[in-house]
Amino acid sequence: MKNYTQKGDVITVAAPAAVTSGKLVVIGSLVGVAQKDAANGADVPIVTEGVIRYAKVSALAIAVGDKVYYDSTNDQLNKTASGNTLVGIAVVPAANPSPTVEFKLGATTV
Template identity: 50%
Template sequence: MAKNFIQPGHVVTVPAPASVASGALVQVGVLVGVAQFAAEPAEPVEIALEGVHELAKVSAQAWTVGQAIYISSTGLATTATAAGNVFIGVALAAAANPSPTGVVRLNGAAPAAPAA
């Protein structure tokens, strides 16, 4: 293994940007993951960057399998590509409108913005 290897990176520790509940989406810049436990602002919290998770979503949206999913400014999973929403993964199951949750395969990290 390379001498500069630190960790696999499936789960990483970040400072909680606000109070977070276990299982909630946590966003730090373009890094988005699922909180593995509750934490208060600035406390270390482990977030899963990969895997399939059932996430709180914008209720008034219907999802299809394979649809791109983003985190909204309110911390909910959404299909909306509004300014400031960060890509987090893809829907792995259809979700009805209305419904409180959806199944998402996390992408690990948002893709870098294209060069200007």
């Protein structure tokens, strides 16, 4: 196909700030996880599909199916939409307390 450019599960973008491998990268509505460290403006491949384990608010229980939001100030996930970015849906329950949650990367419309 002449207009196909890439698979889409990993997309190379200009880093919006210095990024560290394994950290979330949010550019508008595009959300992914950095595959490598990159300086501000440098090309960085980000994973845009799959299940990711990421830091969460420790004192927060998250159930399978809960929407998870990224709090960029504290670099962790929570269930609070206000002021945060929707990044996916929990696929494994995370107890209170626990340090991480596994979530399917990608926004949801439900």
